[in-house]
Amino acid sequence: MELIKKTNIDFMGLRKIAFAFSSVLAILGIACIVMIAIGRANLGIDFAGGASADLMFTRPVQIEEARKALDKGGFRDAELQAFTGGTKMLVRVKKTDVPVGEVVDRIKAAFVTAFPDNPVTIDSSSAIGPTVGKALQKDALLAVALSMLGIIIYIWFRFEFRFGLAATIATFHDVLAVLAVFMLLHKEITLLVVTALLTVAGYSLTDTVVVFDRIRENLRIRQKDNLLDIINESVNEVLSRTIVTSMTAFLAVLALFFFGGEVLHDFAFAMMGGIIVGTYSSVFVASPLLYVWPGKKGGRLIKTAMLTKQPLRAAVSAPAAAAAMPATPAPAPSEPRAEKAAASGKKKKPKSKARA
Amino acid sequence: MSKSLVWRVGLLAVVVAIAITLFLPSMPGVRDSLPDWWKNNRVLGNKISLGLDLQGGMHLVYQVQTDQAVSSATSRLMGSLKSSAAEKAVPLTDIKQTSATEIEAVTTTPADMDKFLTLVADLGTLESKTREGNRIVLAMKAKDAERLKENSVTQALETIRNRVDQFGVAEPVILQQGVDEILIQLPGIKDPQRALNLIGKTALLEFKMVDEDTKLTPPLPSSVPASEADALVAQYAGKIPPTDQILFEREVDPSTGSVSKKPYLIKSETMMTGSYLKDARVTISGRTGEAEVSFEFDPAGGKIFDALTAANVGKLMAIVLDGNVYSAPQIRERISGGSGVITGRFSESEAKDLAIVLKAGALPAPLKPLQNLTVGPTLGNDSIDSGKKAILLGCLLVVLFMAIYYRMSGVIADFAIALNLIVLIGALAALSATLTLPGLAGILLTIGMGVDSNVLIFERIREELRLGKSVRAAIDGGYDKAFTTVLDSHVTTLITAAVLFQFGTGPIKGFAVTLSLGIIINLFTALVGTKVVFDFINSKWKLAKLSI
Numbered sequence: 045m046e047l048i049k050k051t052n053i054d055f056m057g058l059r060k061i062a063f064a065f066s067s068v069l070a071i072l073g074i075a076c077i078v079m080i081a082i083g084r085a086n087l088g089i090d091f092a093g094g095a096s097a098d099l100m101f102t103r104p105v106q107i108e109e110a111r112k113a114l115d116k117g118g119f120r121d122a123e124l125q126a127f128t129g130g131t132k133m134l135v136r137v138k139k140t141d142v143p144v145g146e147v148v149d150r151i152k153a154a155f156v157t158a159f160p161d162n163p164v165t166i167d168s169s170s171a172i173g174p175t176v177g178k179a180l181q182k183d184a185l186l187a188v189a190l191s192m193l194g195i196i197i198y199i200w201f202r203f204e205f206r207f208g209l210a211a212t213i214a215t216f217h218d219v220l221a222v223l224a225v226f227m228l229l230h231k232e233i234t235l236l237v238v239t240a241l242l243t244v245a246g247y248s249l250t251d252t253v254v255v256f257d258r259i260r261e262n263l264r265i266r267q268k269d270n271l272l273d274i275i276n277e278s279v280n281e282v283l284s285r286t287i288v289t290s291m292t293a294f295l296a297v298l299a300l301f302f303f304g305g306e307v308l309h310d311f312a313f314a315m316m317g318g319i320i321v322g323t324y325s326s327v328f329v330a331s332p333l334l335y336v337w338p339g340k341k342g343g344r345l346i347k348t349a350m351l352t353k354q355p356l357r358a359a360v361s362a363p364a365a366a367a368a369m370p371a372t373p374a375p376a377p378s379e380p381r382a383e384k385a386a387a388s389g390k391k392k393k394p395k396s397k398a399r400a
Numbered sequence: 401m402s403k404s405l406v407w408r409v410g411l412l413a414v415v416v417a418i419a420i421t422l423f424l425p426s427m428p429g430v431r432d433s434l435p436d437w438w439k440n441n442r443v444l445g446n447k448i449s450l451g452l453d454l455q456g457g458m459h460l461v462y463q464v465q466t467d468q469a470v471s472s473a474t475s476r477l478m479g480s481l482k483s484s485a486a487e488k489a490v491p492l493t494d495i496k497q498t499s500a501t502e503i504e505a506v507t508t509t510p511a512d513m514d515k516f517l518t519l520v521a522d523l524g525t526l527e528s529k530t531r532e533g534n535r536i537v538l539a540m541k542a543k544d545a546e547r548l549k550e551n552s553v554t555q556a557l558e559t560i561r562n563r564v565d566q567f568g569v570a571e572p573v574i575l576q577q578g579v580d581e582i583l584i585q586l587p588g589i590k591d592p593q594r595a596l597n598l599i600g601k602t603a604l605l606e607f608k609m610v611d612e613d614t615k616l617t618p619p620l621p622s623s624v625p626a627s628e629a630d631a632l633v634a635q636y637a638g639k640i641p642p643t644d645q646i647l648f649e650r651e652v653d654p655s656t657g658s659v660s661k662k663p664y665l666i667k668s669e670t671m672m673t674g675s676y677l678k679d680a681r682v683t684i685s686g687r688t689g690e691a692e693v694s695f696e697f698d699p700a701g702g703k704i705f706d707a708l709t710a711a712n713v714g715k716l717m718a719i720v721l722d723g724n725v726y727s728a729p730q731i732r733e734r735i736s737g738g739s740g741v742i743t744g745r746f747s748e749s750e751a752k753d754l755a756i757v758l759k760a761g762a763l764p765a766p767l768k769p770l771q772n773l774t775v776g777p778t779l780g781n782d783s784i785d786s787g788k789k790a791i792l793l794g795c796l797l798v799v800l801f802m803a804i805y806y807r808m809s810g811v812i813a814d815f816a817i818a819l820n821l822i823v824l825i826g827a828l829a830a831l832s833a834t835l836t837l838p839g840l841a842g843i844l845l846t847i848g849m850g851v852d853s854n855v856l857i858f859e860r861i862r863e864e865l866r867l868g869k870s871v872r873a874a875i876d877g878g879y880d881k882a883f884t885t886v887l888d889s890h891v892t893t894l895i896t897a898a899v900l901f902q903f904g905t906g907p908i909k910g911f912a913v914t915l916s917l918g919i920i921i922n923l924f925t926a927l928v929g930t931k932v933v934f935d936f937i938n939s940k941w942k943l944a945k946l947s948i
Binding site: 098100143144145148166167168169170171172173175176180183184186187190191194195198202235236239242243245246247249250253254257284285288289291292293294295296297298299300302303304305307308311312315 | 889895900
């Protein structure tokens with residue numbers, strides 16, 4: 045079965061619209077980061093400090109009554125979520141002066157006072173002091189920065205700098221886009237969400253690398269052709285590959301979204317958004333960026349491609365090859381640099397495998 | 401079948417066997433029936449443990465208030481100086497503690513000050529900061545203060561460990577974190593509130609005398625509601641003698657559950673502390689049937705207690721724990737046996753916990769809670785359930801998709817997924833990994849992302865076939881050419897997983913571990929595992945057409 049046979053979509057032609065759309069997303073994402081910096085974003089309690097408690101009541105409680113009870117107990121801006129018909133309630137309190145050791149007790153006391161005939165127990169709770177939250181924020185930022193750095197370095201090894209830059213911008217755009225969505229929907233940004241963003245960043249890169257691999261090959265083979273056409277056709281060729289790989293990951297995350305429970309719900313949502321945006325960005329952001337940067341003729345891009353000493357494979361010269369020929373460099377002596385970089389750059393090495 | 405094929409099939413079989421062997425100790429039923437040499441082996445005996453978010457339990461981070469430890473030490477030094485000055489007949493007009501590390505002392509004449517200074521030198525920990533004739537400011541030496549702070553953290557760690565040990569939690573984790581923080585993890589704990597009380601209690605036991613001579617106007621009320629206790633202290637602030645303080649006894653009305661406090665006027669000077677306690681046990685009072693805590697002093701403490709009770713027969717002595725009066729019994733006679741009883745209308749579990757805490761000793765400094773995560777059993781079980789469901793559904797979706805989209809080759813890829821999971825679980829067991837809820841998500845992502853390796857290979861094979869190559873050549877070509885792309889895709893995901901592992905907290909680390917391991921193992925299963933099957937089928941049936 046093949047969902048996507050030979051396509052011939054003019055992706056590059058759509059690039060102006062794509063850039064406009066992506067710029068909007070990126071700006072929104074940056075706005076989200078600014079809001080985090082000034083403390084107005086919806087950060088989870090692991091970043092902002094505060095407390096959350098899972099309360100189990102014997103009889104259902106209305107959210108409004110619960111909110112009033114908390115108000116009286118001194119918790120003004122509590123967030124409340126009711127589950128299973130009102131007997132289970134999740135209370136979240138941020139920005140409170142009550143010390144960590146007492147805050148959950150006080151929350152429970154507020155409910156005991158308000159509903160004396162409706163016994164309540166606390167199933168789970170978190171209380172996090174503000175200093176811990178700040179330390180975590182710093183760690184998260186550092187993690188994101190290091191990931192981006194690792195990505196730039198890796199792509200720089202595998203391709204030339206311009207590819208690296210385009211890939212990094214596209215990946216960063218993905219992170220910003222998901223942040224923008226979270227901000228627009230006023231969803232909470234927790235450590236798990238940051239984890240999802242980082243995973244998305246790493247994963248979206250694979251898509252981009254698949255496309256770039258093909259573009260680089262086609263550049264080598266068809267040096268006479270127009271850069272715009274080369275990029276367009278490369279993207280069309282790998283389109284089915286890109287969509288199917290994203291599809292499989294999306295299916296896995298979809299299962300998590302529906303059945304993964306409350307804890308993983310936002311994580312799954314961030315991953316889903318990230319996978320969609322990641323696919324979009326490989327096609328509509330990373331590839332056109334190669335064309336736009338630097339200079340319209342793309343002369344320098346082709347020249348650098350020529351300078352990497354890749355031999356043309358014999359199969360390529362077959363006349364039947366109108367559309368591009370797949371010709372990934374063989375992983376043997378002709379490409380020592382890439383092979384070394386791939387194997388040595390990162391800490392984990394692939395298990396040794398028998399070659400066919 | 402070619403020799404290389406036989407080797408590769410053999411390799412696969414061995415890998416699977418090893419993985420299953422490694423996983424066996426993690427299965428609760430199976431573990432017990434394994435022979436001892438297996439269970440205790442350093443590698444084979446490892447098992448996967450469940451994280452707190454799946455098992456339920458508590459994760460606590462406290463900061464040891466080391467400054468207060470220093471302050472208490474200074475106060476003790478002051479006490480020693482006072483008594484040795486009295487012994488050596490050095491007349492002190494005044495001595496008081498002015499800060500956490502400083503003491504100010506005044507003698508009658510400068511000559512006496514010199515005598516006092518020899519006493520200070522004998523003590524060792526203090527040095528003179530400024531001196532004017534017969535007035536001096538002493539400060540604790542900086543090195544000693546530092547050492548004290550470090551020791552207080554280590555001592556706090558020990559004390560907590562003792563308490564938790566006696567409480568009986570399986571596999572607790574108690575670690576020092578950074579300079580002055582302590583991390584405590586109590587998996588599977590059933591009564592989080594009790595544990596909190598047990599750990600957080602400073603448990604400073606002090607014996608102080610009740611001030612029965614000073615008459616206050618208006619006299620202290622016999623009890624106030626708990627919320628008004630602070631207001632009461634403020635109200636009497638200027639009226640009580642400077643050497644006294646107001647402390648409260650906590651009373652809970654059994655019918656309404658409301659808390660009230662009974663004020664006492666207590667002389668601030670601590671006559672004796674709980675550091676002399678040798679033992680503490682729960683006993684049932686023959687008279688009231690209530691639980692009480694009986695304690696016993698060590699010989700040195702016994703002597704002090706003897707002197708104390710002898711000098712104060714007929715007076716009220718307050719037993720104060722962490723600044724709360726537990727009882728204020730009258731000393732009826734001199735107690736030379738070095739033992740006593742604390743009563744306070746305890747429930748049996750309260751008495752038990754108090755005994756634990758007294759026996760393990762007081763914390764050298766108060767603990768300030770920084771973080772408190774409690775996962776109750778309901779949430780824990782729910783998480784396991786939803787994790788299992790999600791993985792099953794995710795697996796199903798991906799497996800079906802591959803089978804439909806790539807037909808028989810898709811089924812081969814599904815076999816690779818199964819292989820991947822088996823080896824992953826074996827690897828997790830061998831590393832004694834902790835499985836968390838995000839870790840389960842990582843397993844699911846391994847499936848979703850891992851299968852991409854096969855997608856890349858199969859798409860390449862399709863292209864080769866379209867070019868008119870033979871089945872054999874197309875398969876070889878596909879694997880060959882897709883190799884670097886597969887490698888790239890895994891390395892990029894590994895970069896971020898490595899960063900997450902470095903910076904993540906417990907559950908996030910769990911995610912990074914399962915994802916990284918899964919992806920690495922996937923390189924093996926996707927490239928070698930599936931190729932073996934293709935080659936095997938090809939060698940047996942010499943396919944003319946490939947179902948892909």
